Amino acid sequence: MLTITRKMEFDAGHRIPDHNSQCRNLHGHRYTLLITLTGDVVQKDGASDNGMVMDFGDIKALAKAHLVDLWDHAFIVHEKDTAVRAFLDSMPGHKTVVIDRVPTVENLAQAAFDILKDVYHDRFGRHLSLTKVTLYETPNCWAEVDG
Ligand SMILES: Nc1nc2c(c(=O)[nH]1)N=C([C@H](O)[C@H](O)COP(=O)(O)OP(=O)(O)OP(=O)(O)O)CN2
Numbered sequence: 411m412l413t414i415t416r417k418m419e420f421d422a423g424h425r426i427p428d429h430n431s432q433c434r435n436l437h438g439h440r441y442t443l444l445i446t447l448t449g450d451v452v453q454k455d456g457a458s459d460n461g462m463v464m465d466f467g468d469i470k471a472l473a474k475a476h477l478v479d480l481w482d483h484a485f486i487v488h489e490k491d492t493a494v495r496a497f498l499d500s501m502p503g504h505k506t507v508v509i510d511r512v513p514t515v516e517n518l519a520q521a522a523f524d525i526l527k528d529v530y531h532d533r534f535g536r537h538l539s540l541t542k543v544t545l546y547e548t549p550n551c552w553a554e555v556d557g
């Protein structure tokens with residue numbers, strides 16, 4: 411199977427409230443997101459995307475609009491983390507993303523996959539699908555979701 415992958419990076423804060431070590435503290439990461447797509451290679455002489463599954467620029471623009479710009483420089487907090495939510499709410503205009511699960515890299519990768527799969531599915535009327543999302547929380551720790 412032919413796949414293509416676009417890498418993007420964003421910064422976000424989080425904490426894992428019940429963690430028995432450092433990760434219960436407020437902290438942040440520079441996340442690396444890998445978006446892997448499969449689909450038919452465009453065969454259209456003269457088309458800008460001739461020979462491509464999807465233009466990497468279009469993959470980036472869609473990821474930014476639907477995910478990356480929403481999470482970048484946000485604090486991602488579990489809806490049940492009431493202490494931190496109250497603190498964040500006390501700062502007018504703070505960029506906060508409330509999610510329905512603990513913001514581990516596993517859960518963030520799954521949330522990213524769930525958002526992006528519909529964004530890319532058969533985009534531009536072409537056979538196209540999201541096959542994998544990989545999210546690095548640190549250079550040493552990551553999660554992968556296969557579609
Ligand atoms: N399975 C998971 N384990 C941990 C997660 C997670 O999301 N899923 N998250 C954390 C921390 O939030 C942090 O992201 C990882 O910290 P750490 O283990 O310190 O990672 P480093 O790459 O910095 O570790 P080094 O030992 O310095 O290589 C913890 N666990």
Ligand SMILES: [Zn+2]
Nearest residue numbers: 424433437439
């Ligand atoms: Zn962390």
